[in-house]
Structure formats: structure tokens, C-alpha cells
Amino acid sequence: MRVLGVDPGLTRCGLGVVDGGKGRSVRPVAVGVVRTPADQDLAQRLLGVADEVERWLDRYRPEAVAVERVFAQHNVRTAMGTAQAGGVVALSAARRGLPVVFHTPSEVKAAVTGSGRADKAQVTTMVMRLLGLEVKPHPADAADALALAICHLWREPMRVRLAEAEARAAELVRAHKARLAAAAKAAGTTTKKNETGARR
């Protein structure tokens, strides 16, 4: 399974492609960053990000796209730009019928370092170790994109199993409720019959 991880942004948007093998084995395929000029029109910047992501999707043909879920940041303006960049990336993937999953920064950190509160340096170190990289991915957004892809490869099977278990549980609840309703109806019919019988 091949995953494109995306650390969305307008100034820098990190992109990382990782192949997942048996068990927990992961292999780096490509890593990079898209930059758009701060003095450019917002729509043009979004177009710049989308076009480059389209090129990566064409070139590396990932089977899924993992995007960092944005929360409120110190700077609201930056957070909105980041959310918008993530939105256009998700759209490009959805247009190709690729599944898009959003992971929170703490899920990503926890996946690669074991702690949801790990710092950037720790994430980079683990990404290098897990992927067998000798050179530090630069900038940090590129390392984050690789971490996102790894997080997705490792979490996805669990997420799918969990969703299946939830669906089964919901089905059991539905069946149980249907049986209860049928029993109540049957009891109601019996009561009515008895009532009718009593009135005769």
C-alpha cells in the first residue's frame, strides 16, 4: 500500500510518499515541499498547491492520501490558510476516487514516537530511523508529511477493523431492537385478543 502524506500549508506544504510492506515495514518513495509566494493572491496560492499535488498523484499513484487535521493555531489567518490548503488537497484526491483520511498532529506523533506530545526533533529522528534515511528531510514540513504517511499505514488497518466492529455492533443493536419490537407487537396482539375475548 502506497500513501501520500500531506502537511498542508500555503507558505510550505510538505509532501511525502511512503510504501508500506508486511507488518510494520515502511519504505520512503519521495519527499518534498511546495511553496507559494506570500504576496500572491490566495486563490492563486491554492491553485499552486493543488497543481503540484496533482503532479505528485500522477507521478507516484498513491492508493490513499493522509492529511494533517488542522486545529486552531496561534495565528487564525495562518490556520485558515492551512485549512484551505488541506481542503484543496483533499478535493484533488477525492476527484480521483482516492480515500482521504485526516489525522491529528498528536495521532501522528504517537504513531511514530509513542508519545502524542513528542517535539519536532523527535518526530524527525524517528522518521529517519523508520525509513532508513541518512539525510534529515528538510524543511520540517517534509518530515511531517512522511510521518503522516507512516501514521496512516499503521493506523489504517486498525481503523478499518474498528469501523467493521462498530458496524457489526450497530447491526446487532438494530436486530435486537427489531426483535424487541416484534415481541412487543406480538404481546400487544395477544393482549388485544384477550381483551376482545374478555369483552365477549
Added chain:
Amino acid sequence: MRVLGVDPGLTRCGLGVVDGGKGRSVRPVAVGVVRTPADQDLAQRLLGVADEVERWLDRYRPEAVAVERVFAQHNVRTAMGTAQAGGVVALSAARRGLPVVFHTPSEVKAAVTGSGRADKAQVTTMVMRLLGLEVKPHPADAADALALAICHLWREPMRVRLAEAEARAAELVRAHKARLAAAAKAAGTTTKKNETGARR
């Protein structure tokens, strides 16, 4: 000039097309809302919004798109979804080479009611009056989209003039600095000549 106004959102995305004529005259062309189911995948919801906006762009062929600029809202999750929806709309317009301008809610309110702090009812009332509508656009997002288009039609000429004035001012500053630099250089050369002369 024809403008598509967009009040972005995932649950409801308001769309309104308005034609601007001479002076401040405005004419309604179309109004509507795109809805996407809350239980749908985020990427699929963004695709739903983008596809419908593409249909509107095909059908009404606006010359510009005005999108509401999102700020922090009470609910961060909602704000992010709104920003992402606005991002994919801007992308669709940019892909067609259409100018996309973001207006803040207070700019829109000020444009149609005269006050940046007007409430929703006041905005709707003025939108109906300005466009000669007899039926209230429903939901409020649809009225907001029309207000955005009107705001754009009225603000845009001013914005363009302001940008031109700023560009002219910047050019004057540049020319002045260049003259100063040339004068300083000439003075420097003269001083050197004198110095050389003095040494002889």
C-alpha cells in the same frame, strides 16, 4: 459585470449570482444553496461543494467570484470546514482564470446596510430591497451569498482604484529614491574628483 457570491460551508454553502449595471444598479440572476450530509466523508463533502460550484460557473459564467473570508468562529471544527469549503470554491474559480476576492462579513454588512454590525435580518431586508425580491431568500446563507455579490460589485471599482493609486505611489517613491541615489553617486564622484585634485 456578473459576480458569483459564495457564503462557504459544508452543511450549507450559499450561492448567489448578481449582475451589476450602471452606477449602483444590481439585478438578481440566481440564488441557491448546496448542502452536503454531515455523516459523509470530509473529502466527499468538499467534492460535493466543488462539483456544484463548477455547475454554477458553467451555467451562469460569472466574471468574478466573491467569497466570504472566514474568521475564528465559536466552533473551531465548523470554522475549519468553512475555510476548506471556501478554499475549494476559490480553487474552482482560479482554475478557470476568474478573479477571486475574499470579503469579510463586516465589509459585506457595511456594503449593503451601511453598518458593519448589522444583523442577519437587516442584511436580508436590504438584499431583498436592492434586488427587488418579493420572496425572502432562504436559507440565510443564500441571502448572504447575494449580499457578497453586491458587496463585490460595489467595492471592486474602489478596490481597483485604490490598488492603482498605491502602485502609482510606490512607483513615485521608487523613482524618488533612484534620483536620490543618483544624486548621491554624482556627489560622491565629484568629491572624489576634488579629493584627487587636492592630492595632485
